Amino acid sequence: MLTRRRRFALLAASSAVVLAGTILTATQAQAATGCRVTYSVASQWPGGFGGNVTLTNIGDPVTSWTLTWSFGAGQTVTQAWNANVTQSGSNVTATNVGYNGSLATNASASFGFNGSWNNSSNPVPTNFAMNGVACTGSTTNPTTGGTTTGGSTTRPPTSAAPTTGAPVTTGSTNTTGLVGWATQGGGTTGGGSAAVTTVTSSSALSSAVSGTTARIVRVSGTISCSGMITVGSNKTIIGNSGSAIVGCGLNVSNASNVIIRNNTFRNWNDDAINVQYSTRVWIDHNTLSNGYDGAIDIKRASDYITVSWNLLFSHDKAMLLGHSDDNASEDQGHLRVTYHHNYFNGTNQRHPRVRFGNPVHVYNNYYYNIGSYGVASTEGAGVLVEGNYFEGVDDPYHLGEGSSSAGSLVARNNYLTGSGSGQTGGSVASIPYPYSLDAASSVKSIVQSGAGAGRISL
Template identity: 70%
Template sequence: MLVRRRRTALILATAATTAALAGVGVITAVSAHAAVGCSVSYSVASQWQGGFGANVTITNLGDPLGGWTLRWSYSAGQQVTQAWNATVSQSGSQVTATNVGYNGNVGTNGTASFGFNGTWNSSNPAPSSFSVNNVTCTGGTAPTTPGPNPTTPRPTTPGPTTPPPTGPTVPPQTGLVGWATQNGGTTGGGSAASTTVTSASALTTAVGSSSAAVIRVSGTISCSGMLRVRSNKTILGVGSNATISGCGLNINGDRNVIIRNINFHGWDDDAINVQESATNIWIDHNSFTDGYDGAVDVKRASDFVTISWNRVYGHDKSMLLGHSDDNASQDNGHLRVSYHHNWFDGSGQRHPRVRFGNPVHVYNNYYNNVSGYGVASTENAGVLVEGNYFENTDDPYHLGEGDSGPGSLVARNNHFVNSGSGQTGGSVAGIPYSYQLDTASNVKSIVTSGAGTGRIGL
């Protein structure tokens, strides 16, 4: 069963959008007698002061499309800041979204989905109309021009030769969700001009700048140690092969940082270290393998962090949350992190290992052949383990770890294949944000097809 949680305002916004789009169709200029039409779903997945994340799905009701360009206008000054699964640009109020290489072909009754983050000021109304390939969406299916004999019935156009894929009826949330939407939200470098880096020296300079920036990592950058990342940065890998090898990124007391679509390999400390009260961090769609210590460690009172759609493989210590049993005075009331749709692929431990944070939200992750343990709640932490898929994982979750005393752990709606049953106890604070919970039995296919680098069209 698909479970949705939405703020009341977002429910009303989505309902209004649905009403506004009822009967809306998409028409594309194909052959003169092609049957055309579709529907568009536009929903605000999360919203915070000054920012929001949205998901868009086109359902093709007519003949197959070989590519699409979707356009709409905003009426209240909203601005798109970054997107995934589509190339999106904006001129004034007009927004243009074009397919990327892998989702341009849309068969009859097929769908194409993408998501984006944006900014808003006084209000955030949904668009009132859409067009595809410069033709206004009108609903229904009809030929773009009349045939030579209008009285002759048009032959029925066959659908795709293969059936549409089965799975969840609502696309998974691939935009920003979770704790990083709180505390004012996380926008990284926002609309700042982008710069592309190809060397360690250029990367070091770019991430260490005091100015807001969008930094695009191209190719393999070899380095050592930890590179300091300052506030208001978006760090994006270009394509599927962008790699940082030998070193890691250190967010030390700064805020509003996004790291996406990068392969981290062979780091000599941590791959990503979030510490010293760093806040509003989003770590998304990266891959981690063969490093020394943690893939993603969050500690020393850091807060409002989302870690999503990453893949960890060929590595032992994955994700530590809270570094020491002796740090309660600094960490209590902080270390609030969401871990969702990550793929722990034959990794060892700490998925995550949690101290003090409450609530920590671990949902819709895929654990496969985990050799040590999945989740550990220690030192009075509160962890909600929800809707995950555990396969060949003897110890999916437990209380306490090593010399650390137990925390609380609530587990619900998880799916187990050849795995242990886990240990639970205590209670966990409520989750304050809206999120979509995918059905646990679908999580394996969802995560393996979407986690890691090269999945977001950058």
């Protein structure tokens, strides 16, 4: 069967979906052997489901482990990560991979899998054994909050197949609220409830967004400028109705807690929005066109960022994540970004082009008549491409780009019309935050009616 290696970040993220584990006490001759197992169905859809397993060694240290169980209703494992999983009939065997075999006392290893089920019952296994020693007890089901002992739990199918991780709902679009990576690391509030400063010139804008004092800055009218205006921490930059920033861009550098919403950028001569060495940034409901370099570029160890509901047209380089192949020392473990409900209308490339970030979440975006390619995963990145609508896109997503080596990319539940099939490979770390996933077939109309400046009340 197909197995895949997913980064061990799943262990750190598992607390988002797995409730407190129930100890399964070993019944055996050697008192120093025992385990604790938590098994959960993290997501479920017609014909398939995603499972998480956390194994904790509560006995003497072991240098390798084998975990076995039996399915009771014809379930079949089709794909796995962080363990080698095989199945014979109803019997499943999971063995450690190279980096998670040694378990000290009270140490844990987590792995995940995708599987198939019969759409009527998906009972939780109860007959786990580690290294041949039976574990008996109960398992906790975080989906319902209940506990089953030697029984089963039946769950209704859902319409989507999300990555393992935090809860996913379907069909409840939120066009104004913050979702995604910018909710993590303490969250993103920008200027919060600070007093509003309205600016009408580039000098006033530059002054208002500088420093670390919390401010809400409203852009009024057309501000003509050149180069980049540096944005400090704790700022919300909002465009009033009909406003525009023409000729220059915003540089969020060495800052945190920044919100950029409802602005129109045109004809910038560097980047429209550049984020570097910065965390907790939300870029939302902006319109960007006809610029020189990147529309929204994120780089140099930036982290916890959401890019949502933006409209891009008449432009080449849309969104770059990670600026250089040789910047791994800064970027690995960072560059975690969510891109959702953005409208790429005839743009050419980088939607986004990703280096190093894992997981990067690209969901519910609308791609129309893209020139070169949609999404590229390179240099060890892990990108989940989920529930997007691709129309007239010959190359919707692929691995590697130019001289950059391939990353990993998992694509699921996308809608493609007049488009190529895309390229996938590898595995992606779990998504830690809850989000609402619109049906991919509805994304075109949802995004067209909601993306860009002027579509929200502020």
